Amino acid sequence: SKDHQTGTDRVYEVFNNNLKNEPNIIINLQGDMPNIDPKSISDLASYMIKNRCDIGTLASNLKDNSELNDKNIVKVAVKEKFSQNIFLKALDFFRKDIDNAYHLYHHIGIYAFTSDALSKYVNLKRSKLELDRKLEQLRALENNMSIHVGYVKTSPLSVDTEEDLIEVKKIMEKQ
Numbered sequence: 041s042k043d044h045q046t047g048t049d050r051v052y053e054v055f056n057n058n059l060k061n062e063p064n065i066i067i068n069l070q071g072d073m074p075n076i077d078p079k080s081i082s083d084l085a086s087y088m089i090k091n092r093c094d095i096g097t098l099a100s101n102l103k104d105n106s107e108l109n110d111k112n113i114v115k116v117a118v119k120e121k122f123s124q125n126i127f128l129k130a131l132d133f134f135r136k137d138i139d140n141a142y143h144l145y146h147h148i149g150i151y152a153f154t155s156d157a158l159s160k161y162v163n164l165k166r167s168k169l170e171l172d173r174k175l176e177q178l179r180a181l182e183n184n185m186s187i188h189v190g191y192v193k194t195s196p197l198s199v200d201t202e203e204d205l206i207e208v209k210k211i212m213e214k215q
Contacts, residue, residue, distance in 0.1 A: 041053060045166065046166075046176045047068060047070065047176070048068060048151070048153075048158070048161060048162060048176060049162055051066060051068045051158070052158055052159070052161075052162040055155070055158060061155060061159075063155060064089075064154065064155050065085055065088045065089060065152055065153070065154065065155070066152070066153045066154075066155060066158050067081065067084065067085060067150065067151070067152045067153075068150065068151045068152075068153070069081065069149075069150050070149035070150065070198075072149065072198050072199045072200065073148065073149055073150070073196040073198050073199070074196075074199070074208060074212065075196045075208060075211055075212065075215075076148070076150065076196040077192065077194065077196070080098055080148075080150075080190075080192045081150065083125075083190060083192075084096050084097075084098060084150065084152050084190060085152060087127055087152075087188070087190060088152040088154065091154065092127070092188060093127075093129075093186040093187060093188040094153070094154060094156075094157035094160075094161075094180065094185040094186045094187065095151055095152065095153055095154075095157055095161075095177070095180055095185060095186070095187045095188075096127065096151070096152040096187070096188050096189075096190065097116070097130070097147065097148065097150060097151050097152070097177070097187060097188075097189050097190070098147075098148040098150055098189065098190050098191075098192050099116050099118075099122070099145035099146055099147050099148055099189045099190070099191060099192070100145060100146050100148060100191065100192050100193065100194060100195035101145060101146065101195075102115070102144065102145065102146050103146070103195075107146060108136075108144070109136055111135040111136055112135075112198070112200040112201065113135070113146055113147075113198070114133055114134070114135055114146075114147040114149070114175060115133065115134055115135070115138075115144050115145065115146065115147060116130050116132070116133050116144070116145050116146075116147040116189055117130070117131045117132040117133075117134075117138075117140055117142035117143065117144055118130060118131060118142060118143050118145065118189060119131060119142055119143070120143065121143050122143070122145065122191035123191065124191060124193070125190075125191075126190070126191060127188040127189060127190045127191075128188065128189055128191075129186065129187070129188055129189075130177075130181070130187040130188065130189045132181070133147060133173070133175050133177050133178060133181075134173060134175070135173060135174070135175070145189070145191070146195050147189075148192065148195060148196065149198060151177070157180075157185060160185070161179065161180055161185065164179055164180075164183050166179060167179045167182040167183070168182075169181075169182055170182070
């Protein structure tokens with residue numbers, strides 16, 4: 041539908057109309073990350089099958105301090121330092137550096153929902169924080185839905201600018 045306000049609304053339409061609400065796990069992989077490691081996707085799906093949270097996502101290390109203030113890079117805050125194959129509870133998401141005492145990581149644009157969580161999420165009203173920061177995952181946090189974040193070693197290039205598009209084309213030509 042042209043009336044959807046978020047990508048998750050579009051995913052829900054496919055889940056509801058085309059998939060007849062059947063899969064237990066639904067993964068929303070944003071199209072601006074064409075070089076995400078397929079193993080990262082399968083690791084996220086494997087974690088979600090354990091049914092420990094409503095929504096799962098991924099994060100990697102920030103490359104340098106310049107990424108903290110880059111509004112095109114979404115940051116996720118967690119309480120503990122990450123290690124490989126560990127999922128932690130997400131505490132906050134933001135686009136620019138916020139003074140906080142938590143560990144900050146580069147959020148990767150992939151979301152895995154349980155079928156119940158996806159249905160619940162799309163029926164929640166868009167939240168003030170979601171609209172202010174332009175990050176739809178904040179609606180889930182503000183409505184006490186649990187989001188767990190898994191750590192991956194590499195961050196796929198997100199195509200947010202013309203320079204990013206040129207860079208991802210170079211990467212894909214080498215593969």
